Structure formats: C-alpha cells, structure tokens
Amino acid sequence: MYCVVAAKDKGSSEVAERVRAVLGEFGLESGSRYDGSSMIFACGDDAFILSVFRELGSRQVPVLGIGGGVLSEANGGNCEEVVKTVVRGEFTVDERARLVASFDGHVSPFALNEIGIFPRRSAELMRYALGIDDEYFFRDTADGVIVSTPTGSTGYAMSAGGPMVIGDADVFTVTPVSSMRRSYAPIVVSSGARIRISGLEAKSSVCVVVDGVERIAIDCDCVEIVRSSYPALFVKPKNSQSIVERLRKRSVEVNHVKVRSLSPSAKLVYKVLSFEGEMTQKEIVARSYLPQRTVRYALEVLSRKGVIRRRASLLDVRQTVYSV
Numbered sequence: 001m002y003c004v005v006a007a008k009d010k011g012s013s014e015v016a017e018r019v020r021a022v023l024g025e026f027g028l029e030s031g032s033r034y035d036g037s038s039m040i041f042a043c044g045d046d047a048f049i050l051s052v053f054r055e056l057g058s059r060q061v062p063v064l065g066i067g068g069g070v071l072s073e074a075n076g077g078n079c080e081e082v083v084k085t086v087v088r089g090e091f092t093v094d095e096r097a098r099l100v101a102s103f104d105g106h107v108s109p110f111a112l113n114e115i116g117i118f119p120r121r122s123a124e125l126m127r128y129a130l131g132i133d134d135e136y137f138f139r140d141t142a143d144g145v146i147v148s149t150p151t152g153s154t155g156y157a158m159s160a161g162g163p164m165v166i167g168d169a170d171v172f173t174v175t176p177v178s179s180m181r182r183s184y185a186p187i188v189v190s191s192g193a194r195i196r197i198s199g200l201e202a203k204s205s206v207c208v209v210v211d212g213v214e215r216i217a218i219d220c221d222c223v224e225i226v227r228s229s230y231p232a233l234f235v236k237p238k239n240s241q242s243i244v245e246r247l248r249k250r251s252v253e254v255n256h257v258k259v260r261s262l263s264p265s266a267k268l269v270y271k272v273l274s275f276e277g278e279m280t281q282k283e284i285v286a287r288s289y290l291p292q293r294t295v296r297y298a299l300e301v302l303s304r305k306g307v308i309r310r311r312a313s314l315l316d317v318r319q320t321v322y323s324v
Helices: 009-023 048-058 077-087 241-250 265-275 281-288 292-305
Strands: 003-004 039-043 063-066 089-096 099-103 114-119 126-134 135-142 144-148 171-177 185-191 195-202 206-212 214-218 222-227 233-239 309-312 320-323
Touching: 003 009, 009 039, 039 048, 039 077, 048 063, 048 281, 063 077, 077 233, 099 114, 099 206, 114 126, 114 195, 126 144, 135 144, 135 171, 144 206, 241 292, 265 281, 281 292, 281 320
Parallel strands: 003 039, 039 063, 063 233
Antiparallel strands: 089 233, 099 222, 114 144, 114 206, 126 135, 126 195, 144 171, 171 185, 195 222, 206 214, 309 320
16 A cells, blocks of 8 residues: 655645556555555655654655655656656665654654754743763853754754765764854764753743754753654655755855845845755745744845745745745
C-alpha cells in the first residue's frame, strides 16, 4: 500500500491526483494513512514535507517529496516520470539524522531541520549556558540559539551565520542568533554529542521551536538536545539530483550595497531569501520569526528596491513566491 498526502493548496492536491493516477496504471493501491504504508508520496513544499516527518514520529516509512523544494525529488512538471521510476524499484533510501529535545520530563517532536530556543516574545534577549556532553562551553546573551542537523544547516541556521554541512558528515551545528559576544562563533559537534542549553533566562517565558513551526513553551531552565534514534527516510530515485546541485541553484550573489540602508527586518528577510531560495510570505514568517505585518512591509520595501523578484507559485497560482 502506498500513501499519498498533499498540502492544502489546490496545486499540491492536483499533483497528488496525478500521482494516484500513475499508481493506478501500475495496479497499485493508494491511501492517505501512514500506518501500513510501504512508502509515502508527500506533495507540497518543504514546510509540508517537514510536517509529514513530524507526524510520522518514530514510524520508519520512506518519503518521496514532490514539490520542487530542497527536500523534494520531483515537481509538478516531472512527477509522473519520477513516480514511475520509483514504482519500478529504481531508487535507494537515504537516512537523515533528526533531533529531539527533552525538558522537565517531556520530549519534543522529532526535528529534521533544527531545534531552536528563543524567548516567547520577539525583540527580547535571553541568557543561556551551552554545554557539550559533560563540559561547560560558554555563557551567552543572544536572541536565541539553534541546533541544526546537516539537512537544516542550509536553512535558518545558515541565515543566522551557521556553516553549511553537506555530504555524509555525521555532525550537528550550534549557532547563536545575534549573540552579544562577537567572539562566539557557530560550532560543529559530533552527532553523538549531548547538547545542553541551561541557565535559561528571559523576561518572558522561553520556547523550544521545532523546525520553525512547533512552538513549545517551557517552564524550566534546561533543555537537552540529542540525536533521535529514528532517522528520516528519504526516497532517492535513480539519477536523482545531488544536494550540492540543488544548493548551487539556491546560491546567489548577495547584493549588500542595495540593502545596507534598509531596516533590520528588511535585511533579515533578504538574508533568509538569499539562503532559502524561493519562499512564500507565510514561509518567510515561519523562518524569520518576524510578525506577518513586518514581513509584508519588508517585502514591499525590497520589491521597490528591485533586489527581490516575485512570481506566482507553480503549485498554486493564488500564492506568490519571492526570491533574490
């Protein structure tokens, strides 16, 4: 049994119907339940694919992303061809590390991209101490801190100044967000490390943020982040484009001169777009942690400056996507 799921937008639903039609041509059954499925076809953007993995939890079912993002192996233009390749058995399964946070006797959903710790209210600073295994590393005052997987290292962690991790490097990155101490650079740790964020202090409560979406308010001063025992399983069709090739398409020449005089929020939105690639306004809000009104104004300013482009989404023409 194959599972076909889609984001709520019209374009993704139409792609899902095309996937079901191809499976039907091969005489294969498809449903929308994860349990009992041998493979999941997730039709939507990267945010939707991330949500599928969070919903899967510890269930080890391989997922084929169809949407055109970095986590996708197909898009609306070639989905039938890719699905046929997979059905013929011409694919491998790629394991990618995930993270899990524990705090005050509770655990977070598994994170494929990153786990961030931030004050509940924006524009606040927090204090924290970073520990790696049983060693104290440093104490910092910052907007937050992000622990990222190699998959997530090219997302929000990179826009906050973290390194890009590619290939089979078995590591995680820890990136302070706008640290008050310039000397505190991002660090790379073994994926087997136990990362402790302790001594948490902020005017408001502190949140654990999973993949930029799941926000969990915590009432304790210590969060421990480790590698999950359950990796994310990705279907990689034959002749699949490598992650390096996909990232190269997202690499752009960042024009710092044109944005130098703009507001900090416009600069942040510009930087997120330069690293993330094409995004909708909703996705920018999720990745930048800025209010929707602030993002909307920043996009208007950047558009007037001519440093970003906008076009209709290929998955849903009612949506607009922005890029540098």
